[in-house]
Amino acid sequence: xxxxxxxxxxxxxxxxxxxxxxxxxxxxxxxxxxxxxxxxxxxxxxxxxxxxxxxxxxxxxxxxxxxxxxxxxxxx
Numbered sequence: 001x002x003x004x005x006x007x008x009x010x011x012x013x014x015x016x017x018x019x020x021x022x023x024x025x026x027x028x029x030x031x032x033x034x035x036x037x038x039x040x041x042x043x044x045x046x047x048x049x050x051x052x053x054x055x056x057x058x059x060x061x062x063x064x065x066x067x068x069x070x071x072x073x074x075x076x
Contacts (some may be wrong), residue, residue: 001073001074004070004071004073004074005070005071005074007066007067007070008067008068008070008071009067010067010075011063011064011066011070012063012064012067013069014063015063015064015067018059018060018063018066019056019060022052022053022056022057022060025048025052025056026049026050026052026053029049029052030046030049030050031051033045033046033048033050034046046055
């Protein structure tokens, strides 16, 4: 089925785009936290910026899982 192939490719692309967005967002927030610690007196460590990865990772894993499922359905 052509729809399964399109869905598999779409979910894979969505997962890849979200992973790149996640990397950029977390890098920005990490640098922002380092700046805030140095100049504004933030008390939280800069590693707390990695907590933002949790929702992104959930959606990325889900989209890749759906991509895998649709890819398997296509080859039946």
